[in-house]
Amino acid sequence: MIFGAVLARSMSTYRQVSHIASWQEALLAAEAGSDTAMAELRKTLFDPAAFSGWSTTSGGGAALPNAGSTLSNAQLLHDGEGNTQLNMTVTIDAPPELKDGGGRQWYRIRSTGTTFLPGATWMTADKKDHALRRFSFLFDRKTKQPVTRPQSSRLIELIVKPTSFENAITSDKPMYLNNYKIVVDSYDSRDSTKSTSGLYDGAKRRMNGDIATNSRLIDAGDAHVYGDAFTNAGVIEDGANISGEQRDDFYQELIPISKPDWPGGSGESPIEALPTIVSSSKTLAGGTKANPKRYKLSALTLSGSETLTIAPSAAGVESYTEIWLTGDLKTTGSGTIAIQPNANLKIFLEGSIDVKGNGTFNANSQPVRLQILGVKPAVGQTRRVDLNGNGVLVAAIYAPGHSMSLGGGGSSGLYWGSLTGNDISMGGNSQIHYDEALADTGHVTDFRIKSWFEDNK
Amino acid sequence: MKTLAARSARAFTLTEVLIASAVGAVALGAVTTGAVSMQRCAAAAEDFAVAKSDQARLSDYLALDLRRALAVTAGSDGTTLLTVKIPDYYDATGSARTPTITNYVVNYGNATTPMTVVYRKTGSSIFRQENNSAAREIAQNVEDFQLTVQDLGKVVKTQVTFLPRFSRVASAANRTATTVYGTTLLRNTRKNL
Numbered sequence: 001m002i003f004g005a006v007l008a009r010s011m012s013t014y015r016q017v018s019h020i021a022s023w024q025e026a027l028l029a030a031e032a033g034s035d036t037a038m039a040e041l042r043k044t045l046f047d048p049a050a051f052s053g054w055s056t057t058s059g060g061g062a063a064l065p066n067a068g069s070t071l072s073n074a075q076l077l078h079d080g081e082g083n084t085q086l087n088m089t090v091t092i093d094a095p096p097e098l099k100d101g102g103g104r105q106w107y108r109i110r111s112t113g114t115t116f117l118p119g120a121t122w123m124t125a126d127k128k129d130h131a132l133r134r135f136s137f138l139f140d141r142k143t144k145q146p147v148t149r150p151q152s153s154r155l156i157e158l159i160v161k162p163t164s165f166e167n168a169i170t171s172d173k174p175m176y177l178n179n180y181k182i183v184v185d186s187y188d189s190r191d192s193t194k195s196t197s198g199l200y201d202g203a204k205r206r207m208n209g210d211i212a213t214n215s216r217l218i219d220a221g222d223a224h225v226y227g228d229a230f231t232n233a234g235v236i237e238d239g240a241n242i243s244g245e246q247r248d249d250f251y252q253e254l255i256p257i258s259k260p261d262w263p264g265g266s267g268e269s270p271i272e273a274l275p276t277i278v279s280s281s282k283t284l285a286g287g288t289k290a291n292p293k294r295y296k297l298s299a300l301t302l303s304g305s306e307t308l309t310i311a312p313s314a315a316g317v318e319s320y321t322e323i324w325l326t327g328d329l330k331t332t333g334s335g336t337i338a339i340q341p342n343a344n345l346k347i348f349l350e351g352s353i354d355v356k357g358n359g360t361f362n363a364n365s366q367p368v369r370l371q372i373l374g375v376k377p378a379v380g381q382t383r384r385v386d387l388n389g390n391g392v393l394v395a396a397i398y399a400p401g402h403s404m405s406l407g408g409g410g411s412s413g414l415y416w417g418s419l420t421g422n423d424i425s426m427g428g429n430s431q432i433h434y435d436e437a438l439a440d441t442g443h444v445t446d447f448r449i450k451s452w453f454e455d456n457k
Numbered sequence: 458m459k460t461l462a463a464r465s466a467r468a469f470t471l472t473e474v475l476i477a478s479a480v481g482a483v484a485l486g487a488v489t490t491g492a493v494s495m496q497r498c499a500a501a502a503e504d505f506a507v508a509k510s511d512q513a514r515l516s517d518y519l520a521l522d523l524r525r526a527l528a529v530t531a532g533s534d535g536t537t538l539l540t541v542k543i544p545d546y547y548d549a550t551g552s553a554r555t556p557t558i559t560n561y562v563v564n565y566g567n568a569t570t571p572m573t574v575v576y577r578k579t580g581s582s583i584f585r586q587e588n589n590s591a592a593r594e595i596a597q598n599v600e601d602f603q604l605t606v607q608d609l610g611k612v613v614k615t616q617v618t619f620l621p622r623f624s625r626v627a628s629a630a631n632r633t634a635t636t637v638y639g640t641t642l643l644r645n646t647r648k649n650l
Contacts, residue, residue, distance in 0.1 A: 006499045013506040018514050100558045108555075129514055132521070145588045157546075159556055198581060219645055245609070299487035452644035453525045453544050455553060 015119040015455045018082035018130075019152070021084045022115040023133045025086055027454075028078065028152040029113025033160050036071065036411070037235050039110045041092065041160060041447050046258045055154045066108075070094030076369065086113040098159065106450070109158040116365055117150040153350035154263050155248070156286050159451035164442035165346060165396045165418035168209040168434035172254050172400055173423035174217040182223035182426055183349045184209040186434040198434040200365055200416055207435045212250050215423075223426075225433075255419060256376035256398035256445055260324045262294055271324075278302070283309040286319025286343050293320070299327035299351075302335030302359075312342040322342045329372075335360050336391075346443060349399065350375045353385040362394040367417030367435045371443050374399020374421075385421060397447055406430045418442075498541040508598065508619055514638045515617060518585055522574050523613050523641040538576040538583065538602050543571045544645075568618040578602055581620060600635075611639045611646050 006029055006209075007056035018343040043050035054069040059223075064070060077365045090111040091152040117135060134141050139151045168184050169175065177184075186208040187201065194204055199264035209227035211218065218232025225242040232252030239246055263270050266279045275282060287293040293313075300323070302308060312319035319342060328351035331337075335357035339345055350374055362370040377383045385399055386409035393422055394416040407428055416433045469477070492495075523529065528542040538620040545566035550552050556565045575586045583599050596617075603616040619635040 003495060006495065006502055009502045009506060013502070013509070016506070016510060020517075025516075096554050097555050097557050100561055106558060106563075128593075129510065131593065132514055132518055132595075157553070161561070181498065239546065449567075449644070451544065453546055453565075454521060455546060456521060457547065457551060 005137045017128075018118045019133070019135065022117050023135075023392065023412075024151045024154045026115045027086045027156075029086035029115060030154050030156045031113070032076070032086070032275040032292075033071075033073070033088035033111030033113060034109050034156060036073070036088075037090050037111065038158075038160070038447065038449070042105065042253075042255060042324070045255050045444065045446070048261075049250070049403075050072040064091065064093065067093045076320075080111045082118050082229075083115045085116060086205040088112065096202035100161075100440065103441070104444075106162070106163055107160040108158060110155065111158075112153055112155045114151050114339075116151040117152060122370055131457070136181075146214050155455045156195055157453045158449050158453075160447050161450045162444040162446075163439055163448045164445045165398065165420070165438035166210075166252075166446075166448075167212045167420075168432050169211045169424060170252070170254070170417055171213045171404075171424045172215065173213070174213065174215045174274070175423070176219045176425040177221040178219070178427045179196060180427065180431070181429045181455050183209060183226075183431045184223065184418075184434070185226035185432075186436055188436040189368075192435045194436075199364065200267065200435075206436070208436055209432065210244070212252065214251055214254070224311045225377045226263070237301070252446070255265070255285070255374045256400060257348065257398065258377050259350065260294075260322075261325065262296075266291035267291075269322075271296045279306075281306045281308070283311050284321055284323075285311050286313050286321040286345075288313075288322050289318070292322045292346075295323045296324045296326065300329045302331045303333050305334045307335070308337045310337065310343045310345045312340060316342060318342050318344070321346070323347045325349050325351060328354065330354045331357060331359050333357045333359070336368065338363075339365055341365075344369045346434060347372045348375055349373065350383075352402070353387070353392065355387045355389065355393065357389045358391050359389075360392040363392055365394055366440055367394050367396045368441050370395040372397045372399065373443060374402045376401045379422065387415065396435075396442050398443065406432075406450040420445075490571065498571075507546065511596040511598065512617070512619060512635070515583060515599070516615075516637050518595055518640050519615055522642050524644050526613075526643050527571055527645050529606055529610065529613055531606060532577075536577050536579065538578055539604050540574075541574040543574060545570065566579055586631045611643055613641050613643065615641075 040051050051069050054071045056069050057063055070091040070139035072089040078084055088111060090109060092109050093108055094105050094107055098108060100106060129400065133152060135150065136147050136154050138146060140147050148420065160353060167445055168186060176245060186206040187204060188206065189198040194206055195201055196204065205226060207226045209225060210230070211225055211227065212230035214232045218229055218231055219237045220229065220239040220242060222238045222241050223236050228248050229236050229239060229242045231248050232251045233248050236242070238248050262268065271294050276296065278300050279299065284295060286291060300308065321343065322346065325347055329349065334357060339362045383402045384396060385404045386404045387393060392414045396417040398420045400420055403423050404419060404424040406415065406426040414431050416435060418434055418438050419432065458606060507641060518540050522541045525545060526541045530540045532538050532540065546553060554565050559568060573588055577584050577586070577592065581598050581600065582594050583602070585595050586591040592646045598620040599617060600617040600620045604615040607614060617637045629637050
């Protein structure tokens with residue numbers, strides 16, 4: 001009798017261990033689902049085939065609410081004792097409640113991981129476990145529908161934000177700040193307590209001028225960084241003047257920018273016939289946000305006091321212009337790009353940037369109004385962004401395939417905005433004032449999980 | 458005339474009785490000892506299973522709440538172990554809410570009143586309480602609970618030591634052997650998640 005009791009207890013313990021393991025594995029399956037959804041979401045930035053294979057209808061054939069898509073992936077198998085099969089079902093949708101203050105749509109990912117419970121159809125050990133693990137022995141705990149086998153399921157919900165320009169400076173390869181006079185800090189052009197008239201104000205300096213690299217090295221050169229510094233399992237040399245955290249657990253895939261596919265579909269803006277090159281002063285007017293005016297240029301070269309002016313479609317009307325620049329952007333002297341009030345310019349750059357002289361780009365405005373997106377260079381090609389001279393550049397540059405050099409060769413070089421490049425080297429008296437508004441309002445370059453919750457009811 | 462063998466079959470000699478009694482006593486003692494050992498083994502197995510169950514449950518509850526936490530504070534009143542603020546995910550009917558975004562922050566329900574989960578230790582038991590609902594005992598025989606919030610509130614480490622009921626001798630070594638360690642990354646406070 002006693003032997004029987006010991007055996008029963010041992011079997012119960014064995015079963016309990018299997019059940020707990022199944023419960024743990026269900027979370028892994030759920031997270032696999034959310035990772036899959038995140039990967040597809042990121043793919044939308046460069047692959048028109050994203051979300052292929054996903055269903056936009058429910059089992060009954062009705063369209064999923066909130067423009068949802070769902071994917072079920074059964075039978076992720078593994079060896080070993082206990083449960084050997086993981087199943088996941090993930091749904092992503094865009095509820096209207098998930099629009100931020102700028103009107104940008106956020107996404108909701110709901111992922112359920114399900115595993116089977118080996119052994120007989122009963123709870124083992126302490127009944128208190130059921131309040132936590134909520135196994136489905138006969139009926140699914142959520143749907144109340146009968147289940148074919150005893151199972152454990154766990155549901156997680158993620159809220160995902162489209163994001164861009166998250167740091168003052170980001171590089172894929174090493175970053176060198178070669179002068180202690182370099183200053184990196186931040187402001188927020190949307191907030192009058194963090195800027196003045198939407199412009200950087202040194203008296204309202206903020207500490208979010210973060211610098212980050214996917215490589216193992218930041219040579220901070222004793223530059224004054226008012227923010228955090230991140231490497232990927234690397235070191236930060238000469239970081240005595242970094243005000244924030246210094247961490248080595250950073251990695252952020254820098255999703256490449258693809259060549260535009262204009263016009264991508266019916267209803268999209270056509271490419272304007274002229275100009276096809278800009279080598280002297282010129283004014284380009286904008287269109288609406290949904291239908292921006294689009295230009296394809298082979299080169300953009302400005303010298304002397306030549307200016308490319310980006311104008312709104314009408315005074316006071318928020319307007320948008322996009323340029324697909326297949327060649328280089330070069331300026332010398334006071335040559336510059338002027339963005340008029342209410343105008344916005346986005347440049348898709350296939351070539352390089354070479355800025356010299358004293359030009360003031362997008363002066364007295366916000367960096368979000370001049371965004372330069374470096375298209376991924378072909379294999380074997382090198383593209384550069386060289387910013388030199390004593391000019392002022394108010395822009396956000398995302399060019400993860402371009403090598404960047406900020407000379408600040410003269411007495412100063414002012415950059416308001418954000419820089420992302422393959423590798424970055426800075427010198428002179430360069431100052432970078434990161435506009436925190438860019439992370440919420442700039443061109444979407446990635447997605448971030450902003451909320452994570454496990455629903456265990 | 459009766460033979461010696463016939464006489465011997467009628468009774469045992471004193472020596473035989475003594476030997477038989479001794480053998481019987483030894484056998485009975487062995488059976489009794491075995492039975493007691495089996496009983497102890499059963500009790501130990503039961504205690505061990507309960508202890509492991511409590512350890513796993515407490516560890517899993519903590520990980521569940523910490524992963525989804527908005528904020529974690531260690532208790533300071535001698536009873537409260539920790540307080541975890543989690544999103545107010547469920548509405549009054551227990552259904553999942555659709556969140557909203559205010560100032561680029563995700564909110565479930567009223568942003569100023571997230572759900573509060575409190576872990577308390579009363580005697581040797583640990584109780585978990587959600588908001589004002591009844592506290593629920595989730596683990597027994599807990600001797601010690603240590604909580605460390607690290608990395609600017611992004612990582613929480615826990616260390617729980619149980620009373621080893623399955624051992625007759627509650628030595629320090631045995632107590633140490635029952636310690637459960639946990640490290641949880643708080644998903645909602647990680648940068649660049």
